[in-house]
Amino acid sequence: xxxxxxxxxxxxxxxxxxxxxxxxxxxxxxxxxxxxxxxxxxxxxxxxxxxxxxxxxxxxxxxxxxxxxxxxxxxxxxxxxxxxxxxxxxxxxxxxxxxxxxxxxxxxxxxxxxxxxxxxxxxxxxxxxxxxxxxxxxxxxxxxxxxxxxxxxxxxxxxxxxxxxxxxxxxxxxxxxxxxxxxxxxxxxxxxxxxxxxxxxxxxxxxxxxxxxxxxxxxxxxxxxxxxxxxxxxxxxxxxxxxxxxxxxxxxxxxxxxxxxxxxxxxxxxxxxxxxxxxxxxxxxxxxxxxxxxxxxxxxxxxxxxxxxxxxxxxxxxxxxxx
Numbered sequence: 269x270x271x272x273x274x275x276x277x278x279x280x281x282x283x284x285x286x287x288x289x290x291x292x293x294x295x296x297x298x299x300x301x302x303x304x305x306x307x308x309x310x311x312x313x314x315x316x317x318x319x320x321x322x323x324x325x326x327x328x329x330x331x332x333x334x335x336x337x338x339x340x341x342x343x344x345x346x347x348x349x350x351x352x353x354x355x356x357x358x359x360x361x362x363x364x365x366x367x368x369x370x371x372x373x374x375x376x377x378x379x380x381x382x383x384x385x386x387x388x389x390x391x392x393x394x395x396x397x398x399x400x401x402x403x404x405x406x407x408x409x410x411x412x413x414x415x416x417x418x419x420x421x422x423x424x425x426x427x428x429x430x431x432x433x434x435x436x437x438x439x440x441x442x443x444x445x446x447x448x449x450x451x452x453x454x455x456x457x458x459x460x461x462x463x464x465x466x467x468x469x470x471x472x473x474x475x476x477x478x479x480x481x482x483x484x485x486x487x488x489x490x491x492x493x494x495x496x497x498x499x500x501x502x503x504x505x506x507x508x509x510x511x512x513x514x515x516x517x518x519x520x521x522x523x524x525x526x527x528x529x530x531x532x533x534x535x536x537x538x539x540x541x542x543x544x545x546x547x548x549x550x551x552x553x554x555x556x557x558x559x560x561x562x563x564x565x566x567x568x569x570x571x572x573x574x575x576x577x578x579x580x581x582x583x584x585x586x587x588x589x590x591x
Contacts, residue, residue, distance in 0.1 A: 273414050276405035280528030282398035283351055285413065286358075288527065289388050290349035292519040293365055297342050300515055304372045308334040317374045320366075329371045337364055337371075351398065358393030365389055380423060384520035387419035388412075401531050416523040421481050423517060424499075428478035440471050448510045457509035477502065484524075496524045 307315075308331040315328050327333060341364040348357035366389075369382060391412040398409060431439045445467040449457045460466060484495045499521060506512050 273411055274407040275410045275414065276407045277410045277413055278528045279398035279402040279404050279406050279409060280400055280531075281526065282392075282395045282406065282409035282412065283400045283402065284527035284530060285388075285523060286351060286354065286392055286395070286398065287349045287400075288522055289385070289392065289519060290345045290361060292385070292516070293345040293361060293389070294342055294349070296516065297338060297345075297368075300513075301368070301372055304368060305334055305338060307371055307375065310375065315374055316376070318370055318378070321370045321374060326367065326370060334371065337368055341365060341368060351400075354395070354397055355393045358389070362386075362389040362393065380427065381514040381517040383423050383517075384416060384419035385516040388416040388520045388523065391415045401528070403528075413523045416520055417485075420517065420521050420523065421484065424478040424481035428475050431475060431478075440475060441468060442471070443467075445471055445510075448512075452511050454509055454511060460509065492524065493526075496521065 307329050310329075312328045317326060341361065344357055344360050344364065348354070348361050366386060369386065373379065395406065395409040395412040398406070435442065435444075446461065449461050449467075453461070481499075484492055487495060500518065503514050503518055506514065
């Protein structure tokens with residue numbers, strides 16, 4: 269089990285995954301969860317912190333507190349994405365983003381799509397330094413990715429467990445997807461809803477997929493990547509039908525992918541170098557045309573050699589020039 273948990277991976281994969289996760293945190297602040305800043309204007313009496321917020325304890329959000337967390341977290345996440353000071357900046361991002369999520373989820377609604385992302389933020393600082401493209405393998409980095417992968421799969425498996433725990437078997441035959449389509453469905457979802465019993469079949473399929481998700485750890489790499497591709501396609505259909513993105517979960521699920529093969533900076537350098545070489549090849553050798561041929565110095569080739577007349581052909585050295 270310990271060998272499986274610490275299976276070594278290339279450091280380049282850690283560097284790429286770290287950049288992806290920290291850039292997503294920055295994007296999350298300005299794209300997916302900017303509404304958290306509105307919590308500062310909500311009366312403090314409505315703030316009911318999660319268990320972790322009660323244990324620590326954490327202060328009631330104020331406009332100043334929320335603004336400071338937003339701007340500091342945004343800046344630190346962008347710097348951390350470069351790979352500098354991975355432990356110091358990593359722990360800082362983890363602590364600030366955890367507080368950001370506690371503020372977001374302490375007003376009556378808790379999203380489970382951020383569980384794996386929070387785990388990734390907690391374990392990435394332990395992976396140490398890593399450079400893009402580095403093929404050196406690291407067990408510490410392997411442990412960080414494996415723990416994130418387990419969190420991703422737990423999100424699926426425990427979601428199925430919650431469905432059956434609170435909804436029972438009626439969840440499978442109920443109108444869960446039908447209600448979701450009525451609330452936030454797209455035109456594609458309306459077409460699917462017209463097919464008899466298709467939504468019921470989809471609900472059985474969702475629960476089966478979530479319960480069987482741990483099988484991904486038993487597959488060989490090729491089939492494991494294929495199954496992860498199915499996970500992504502499942503979420504693509506979810507977005508296209510009921511507009512639920514699970515974006516944080518999708519970012520964390522990249523821990524399954526060989527991200528070290530994606531090297532945008534290397535590609536950019538090669539592209540710039542190729543363009544530079546192409547420009548140099550297209551440039552004229554001389555600004556004023558081709559150079560005139562230089563006459564041959566007889567002293568440089570020995571006696572009997574004749575100078576090359578302009579535009580003429582040099583005689584063969586060592587043979588008479590005439591008949």
